[in-house]
Structures are given as C-alpha cells and as structure tokens.
Amino acid sequence: MNARLSLALACCVLAAAAPAAAKDKGAPAASGEEVACLGVFGPGSSEAMLIETFGADNVVTGTVPGPEGTELIATTVFPDDPERIMEFGWFDEENFTRLSYVELSPSQTAPGGVRIGQTxxxxxxxxxxxxxxxxxxxxxxxxxxxxxxxxxxxxxxxxxxxxxxxxxxxxxxxxxxxxxxxxxxxxxxxxxxxxxxxxxxxxxxxxxxxxxxxxxx
Structure with missing residues (x-):
C-alpha cells in the first residue's frame, strides 16, 4: 500500500471524533486551547497558509518517516521546538495543498479535550x-x-x-x-x-x- 494511503488509513479509519470549538476566522489555537478543524487545520490548508500564519522561518517541507519504514512528503511547523512541533501532510503533494492530516503538538488540546499524556x-x-x-x-x-x-x-x-x-x-x-x-x-x-x-x-x-x-x- 502507498505510504500516503497507509497513513491516511491509520489517521482516519481508527479515528475518534469530537465536536470542535468554533473560531471566527479559523485562527490557530493558542497553547493549550482546543484546536478546531478549520483554518490552517482545515481541509483547505496549504503550505502557503502555514507560512503566512507561522512565518517562513518556522515552516519546513521535506521528507519525513512514514508507516512501515516508508517515507513521505510533509510540512513541519516549529521543527526545533518539541512542545510546538506539528506535521502537516498533503493529498496534493506537488502543490502542498489539500490537507490530509496534521499531527498535533504536545502543547495543544485536540477537539473534545484530549491531550497527549492523558491516560x-x-x-x-x-x-x-x-x-x-x-x-x-x-x-x-x-x-x-x-x-x-x-x-x-x-x-x-x-x-x-x-x-x-x-x-x-x-x-x-x-x-x-x-x-x-x-x-x-x-x-x-x-x-x-x-x-x-x-x-x-x-x-x-x-x-x-x-x-x-x-x-x-
């Protein structure tokens, strides 16, 4: 199976879902604030939107490890900050658009109140x-x-x-x-x-x- 499809399967088929908090303009959540599925975290996200939101110095696109020892193309935000690092994958890997997934950082709260480290x-x-x-x-x-x-x-x-x-x-x-x-x-x-x-x-x-x-x- 293609690495991108394998990752989509892992992210979506075995998924837990929760109501998202509404945000007026889809701005990224502040540290600890609940993330919503829109704006830079929405399906219309892109590398260009990430650069505009987080700054070019904090956005890096390149090869990242995928499932089963594979590699895929993704955009990493805050790559040098373990507490804020996020990874964005794209369905359109040529134009870095059409958000496939985003792996949240330890400082963020997912929809429904879930956080890394919870039992x-x-x-x-x-x-x-x-x-x-x-x-x-x-x-x-x-x-x-x-x-x-x-x-x-x-x-x-x-x-x-x-x-x-x-x-x-x-x-x-x-x-x-x-x-x-x-x-x-x-x-x-x-x-x-x-x-x-x-x-x-x-x-x-x-x-x-x-x-x-x-x-x-």
Missing part, C-alpha cells in the same frame, strides 16, 4: 463510555477505535486519531500477551492502567477529496 481512563471519561484500543508493539498498534460516545463525531469533516502507548518501564512480571499485536482491547481493561498506557500521538485527518483522482498503482 486511557481520562480519555474514556471524556468520551463518556468505553471504547476499543488496538494492541501494541506493531506499526499500527495503539489506535483508539471510538464508535460511540462524546468523541464519536467531529465538526468540520475531520477525524481525530488517538494513539496510545504503554510505559517503556512497566513491571517485567506483568503478562502483556492480551494487549499485544493485532487485537482489540476494551478501554476499561485494568491491564492498560497497570502498564501506564497514555496518549502518545494526536492526529486530525481528512478523507480523500472527491474531486482529486486516486493514484494508480
């Missing part, structure tokens, strides 16, 4: 009911699959992909077989708390535009 229980509380989490330790592991609850829909036509990861130093005597590999685990499974599972990556993703031809392979 599974905290996200479950925001959703108001349990959901499924993909098993860990493979390329597409740890993604939330939220089909109902407060985070099940998102205004603006985007999806919120939530990827969880367990702690690197959970106790060695814990058997993690039941949460490993291509399995689905309920968010209320106590084992997720035992291995200190938290939000690692938050990504807003959009479906392929109807008027843009799909690549042929």
């Amino acid at each position: 599974v229980a905290e996200v479950e509380a925001l959703n108001s009911e349990p959901f499924q989490v993909g098993g860990f330790w493979w390329d597409y592991g740890g993604y939330a699959n939220i089909e109902s609850g407060n985070l099940a829909q998102l205004e603006g036509g985007c999806h919120l992909s939530i990827r969880f990861s367990p702690s690197d130093d959970y106790p060695e005597d814990i058997d993690v077989t039941s949460v490993s590999g291509e399995v689905q685990v309920s968010s209320d499974d106590p084992l997720l708390a035992e291995i200190d599972t938290r939000v690692q990556v938050l990504t807003l993703g959009y479906p392929w535009p109807d008027d843009l031809p799909m690549p042929q392979y």
Whole structure:
C-alpha cells in the first residue's frame, strides 16, 4: 500500500471524533486551547497558509518517516521546538495543498479535550463510555477505535486519531500477551492502567477529496 494511503488509513479509519470549538476566522489555537478543524487545520490548508500564519522561518517541507519504514512528503511547523512541533501532510503533494492530516503538538488540546499524556481512563471519561484500543508493539498498534460516545463525531469533516502507548518501564512480571499485536482491547481493561498506557500521538485527518483522482498503482 502507498505510504500516503497507509497513513491516511491509520489517521482516519481508527479515528475518534469530537465536536470542535468554533473560531471566527479559523485562527490557530493558542497553547493549550482546543484546536478546531478549520483554518490552517482545515481541509483547505496549504503550505502557503502555514507560512503566512507561522512565518517562513518556522515552516519546513521535506521528507519525513512514514508507516512501515516508508517515507513521505510533509510540512513541519516549529521543527526545533518539541512542545510546538506539528506535521502537516498533503493529498496534493506537488502543490502542498489539500490537507490530509496534521499531527498535533504536545502543547495543544485536540477537539473534545484530549491531550497527549492523558491516560486511557481520562480519555474514556471524556468520551463518556468505553471504547476499543488496538494492541501494541506493531506499526499500527495503539489506535483508539471510538464508535460511540462524546468523541464519536467531529465538526468540520475531520477525524481525530488517538494513539496510545504503554510505559517503556512497566513491571517485567506483568503478562502483556492480551494487549499485544493485532487485537482489540476494551478501554476499561485494568491491564492498560497497570502498564501506564497514555496518549502518545494526536492526529486530525481528512478523507480523500472527491474531486482529486486516486493514484494508480
């Protein structure tokens, strides 16, 4: 599968969604403020819009790591600031337009109040009911699959992909077989708390535009 389509699958198919806060002109959210799916984070975003919003010195377009050891073209904003870094991918990679996804920074709050570092229980509380989490330790592991609850829909036509990861130093005597590999685990499974599972990556993703031809392979 093409790297761009693989990433779109990871960002959108295993997506959790939430109502977005309205903004008058689609301005980027300030640190800690809830991001909305419009403006620079909307489907009409572009590299040019990012440069205008964040400044040319803070915007870099080039090759970035993709899924399964692949590479793809994306635009990185604040590449030297770990707390503000964002990665924007494009459906139109020749003109750097038609937003495919944006990986949010640790300083941002995703639609619905989700933040990097939250526990599974905290996200479950925001959703108001349990959901499924993909098993860990493979390329597409740890993604939330939220089909109902407060985070099940998102205004603006985007999806919120939530990827969880367990702690690197959970106790060695814990058997993690039941949460490993291509399995689905309920968010209320106590084992997720035992291995200190938290939000690692938050990504807003959009479906392929109807008027843009799909690549042929």
